[in-house]
Amino acid sequence: MKTCMALLMSVMLAFGSGSSSFAQESASSSHTTNEKLDVAKMYRVSHELIMDVNSGQAVLDGRTLSLDKPIMKNGRVFVPLRTLRATEAVNLLKFDASTQQVQVIMNSELKPPFEQLFFRVGSDKVYMEDGSALPGTTIAKPLIAKGVTYIPIQALTYVGISPATAKQKVTLKWSNKVLELLQPKWETDKDSTTFTMLYQKDMNTPSVATALSGGGWVGGNDHAKVLKQDISLDGRQYNRIKFTLPLRPGPNALKITAVSGGEKTLSVMRKVSNESTLPIRVSDEGKKYIAFDQSASGYVGTPQGGSIDIAGRMVAGNEELGALSFTVQQYDDQAVKTNPYKDIKEGKIPIQDQSFKGSVKLQHKGYYLITLYSTDNVPAFDRGAWAEIVVEVY
Structure with missing residues (x-):
């Protein structure tokens, strides 16, 4: 099997072009396609948490909460870990008392620069899972006050949260990037499939890839076509984009992906009668x-x-x-x-x-x-x- 894997790795780049040759041959007969409308929708859900430094009163997406208030030290603003737990931006917050280390794992839908990071009380470094520090990065040192662990708001930028301060208020903003599958599976007896999807107009244009037999995926949006722009739906503005991809007989995995929206996989079954x-x-x-x-x-x-x-x-x-x-x-x-x-x-x-x-x-x-x-x-x-x-x- 090691020989096989070496072979597959060595031909991946060549197979990328070979797969394109297969694709062009199959997709050239556009009359054999059947179209599926809006199989997916990609959009952003924005969130905002506003905290009063003096009273501790907080408003999350219009809902009033009672949270531990932020503190100021040496001109820097710190927020309690418990504040982050009150949001859906964080999947896991864990404090290790023996190492004085805070583990932060973010909701993957934020598409943050780093989905998981570690902060250490008394250290001005930010650490990755392997224990190494982010190069060229210095933050205000996390601290413990009255039994509560605080981290500086500036450090939140590394995990996809944008902080701001004004008029004795601290504002944290973030957004979930959602890729919702509306029709994840379908069948066809054609040699290619055509489908559309919606994406929020201020997000990156999505692309679609086909699974390679040698491992990995090949595709893009070079041959995609934006059919309509500025579609008003659920309070957002969308574009509709169309893709046409060749199909092997039997099951086909197609991956929708975008820099700003993550990835999801479609399954298309090509039926063969003869x-x-x-x-x-x-x-x-x-x-x-x-x-x-x-x-x-x-x-x-x-x-x-x-x-x-x-x-x-x-x-x-x-x-x-x-x-x-x-x-x-x-x-x-x-x-x-x-x-x-x-x-x-x-x-x-x-x-x-x-x-x-x-x-x-x-x-x-x-x-x-x-x-x-x-x-x-x-x-x-x-x-x-x-x-x-x-x-x-x-």
């Missing part, structure tokens, strides 16, 4: 070297324990290349947040008499992706994934 109508997908790079009979299918159904034949021929002039590498990966619905394709096996198919032939036996139900990779002795720009076969084991 296996014989789907040729093996060959990348542009692969077409220079290998070919398959017209009867060879890129989508194969087989019972448990069945064998899948992998056979083809070399394009003239490439007979002496040695052997093709291949991997077999199973699609795992539970792993779509990382990458749904999990390594099952690997191998090589020798090239003899201008052709290659091998077989793979699969024992368990599910969907599998068989990927043929380039030989080792081709130019670097032609290396990567050359062909794909999707298998459904029933």
